[in-house]
Amino acid sequence: MKKRLLIALAAVALAPASLAQAQEHSDAALAEQLANPVANLISVPLQWNYDCCIGPSDGARYTLNIQPVIPLSLTSDWNLIVRTILPVVDQNRTVPGGKAVWGAGDTTQSFFFSPKRPVRGWILAAGPAILWPTGSSGLSADKWGAGPTVLGLRQEHGFTYGVLANHIWSFADAGDAGARRSQVNQTFVQPFLTWTSPSSTTLGVNSEASYDWKADEWTIPVNFTATHLYKFGKQRVQLGGGLRVYAASNGGGPDWGLRFISTFLFPE
Numbered sequence: 728m729k730k731r732l733l734i735a736l737a738a739v740a741l742a743p744a745s746l747a748q749a750q751e752h753s754d755a756a757l758a759e760q761l762a763n764p765v766a767n768l769i770s771v772p773l774q775w776n777y778d779c780c781i782g783p784s785d786g787a788r789y790t791l792n793i794q795p796v797i798p799l800s801l802t803s804d805w806n807l808i809v810r811t812i813l814p815v816v817d818q819n820r821t822v823p824g825g826k827a828v829w830g831a832g833d834t835t836q837s838f839f840f841s842p843k844r845p846v847r848g849w850i851l852a853a854g855p856a857i858l859w860p861t862g863s864s865g866l867s868a869d870k871w872g873a874g875p876t877v878l879g880l881r882q883e884h885g886f887t888y889g890v891l892a893n894h895i896w897s898f899a900d901a902g903d904a905g906a907r908r909s910q911v912n913q914t915f916v917q918p919f920l921t922w923t924s925p926s927s928t929t930l931g932v933n934s935e936a937s938y939d940w941k942a943d944e945w946t947i948p949v950n951f952t953a954t955h956l957y958k959f960g961k962q963r964v965q966l967g968g969g970l971r972v973y974a975a976s977n978g979g980g981p982d983w984g985l986r987f988i989s990t991f992l993f994p995e
Contacts, residue, residue, distance in 0.1 A: 754927040754963070757992060758956045761965055762887035762921040762929060765808040765841045765852045765878060767798045769993040776971070778981035786820030788981070790832075801840075808839040808852065816866050822979075830863025837876045837893065845881075852878040856893040858911065860901035870897035872911045885924065891917040912940040927956035929967070934974070944977040950986055965990040 760766040774792040781788060792814050799807045814832035836859060841852035858872030872895040880889025897911035919933035931954075936947040954967025968987040973980065 754956045754958070755923060755925050757963060757994060758927040758929050758954075758965065759882060759885070759887065759923045761956075761990060761992070762919075762923060762931070763850060763880060763882065764796070764810065764891055765798075765806070765839050765850065766796075767800075767806055767808075767843070769795075769797055770990055771795045771993075772988060772990040775987045776984055777986075778971075778984040780982040781818075781821040782979040783823055784820040786818065786822075788816065788818040788821060790817075791815040804843055806841050806843055807854075808841055810837045810839065812836075813861065828863075828865040830866050831861055832866045833862040833868055834859040835893075835895075839876065839878060841878075848881055848883075850878075850880050850882070850889075856895060858895050858897070867901075868897065868911050869901045869908045870911045871899040871901055872897040880919075886920070886922050888920045890919070910941060914938045914940070929954045929956075929965075931969075939977065942977065945975040946977055946980060947974040948972070948976075948981075948984065949974055952986060952988065954988055954990075956992075963992040963994070965992065 757768070760768045761770060772792075772794040774794060776790045776792070778788045778790070779785070792812055794810065794812050797809045799809070801807050812835045815830070816832050817827075817829045819827035835856060837856045838854040839852035840854045841850070854876060856874055856876040858868070858870065860867055860869055860871060862868070874893060874895040876891070876893035878889065878891045880887060892915060894914045895911055900908055914937065916936045917933055919931065921929050921931035923929045931952045932950065934947055934949045936945065938945050948971045950969060950971045952967055952969030954965050956963060956965045966989050968985065971984040971986055973982055976982075
């Protein structure tokens with residue numbers, strides 16, 4: 728009887744620690760899922776970027792990227808992941824004599840078809856990317872565009888590494904058909920590497936390189952970030968930020984920048 732009582736007391740004493748460990752493991756797993764752009768997890772990242780020293784007047788640009796990710800189960804073997812990027816931009820003195828401009832930019836929406844199970848350890852996805860001309864005056868290419876997008880990544884021992892890429896060509900004008908607009912012919916390549924700790928802190932580095940085939944110019948920001956997963960009531964939110972430097976930028980582009988991230992998670 729005494730032995731049973733001691734075992735019961737020990738179980739009660741260890742229960743809070745076990746629950747805490749289980750919670751920590753769950754948060755770490757969610758944080759690692761967020762490192763996967765096509766994870767089966769509804770999330771709404773809000774990414775705020777500040778870019779400095781643009782053009783001869785050292786102008787500035789503030790960009791809020793609203794990036795909801797919605798996975799849809801198609802069959803027992805396939806998911807469709809819809810990733811949307813809607814930028815809201817505020818910029819000033821970015822070109823000589825230019826006025827301050829504020830408003831929405833063009834929306835890029837990707838539709839990834841992805842096997843539910845890794846292929847030889849790799850998580851793969853591919854599909855179309857659409858450029859929607861949602862931008863305000865001065866912030867839009869005024870073009871409809873489309874092209875392919877692909878993704879390949881691996882996750883092991885807390886590390887996530889891979890590359891996401893797309894290419895978009897414009898195929899029609901938006902708005903006034905008589906206006907002359909430059910064609911869109913642009914490649915985007917995003918290699919990334921992150922490490923997620925057991926306590927749900929994630930350290931990451933990525934590049935968001937884009938090449939404008941019409942202008943023959945690269946823009947290559949490199950981002951260094953640190954984030955942590957928090958819980959506010961029942962809502963889990965990943966918060967963090969970091970520094971960005973430009974390995975290359977088109978004529979008069981930014982030199983450096985800052986990034987702050989808040990991602991709202993809606994696990995099933």
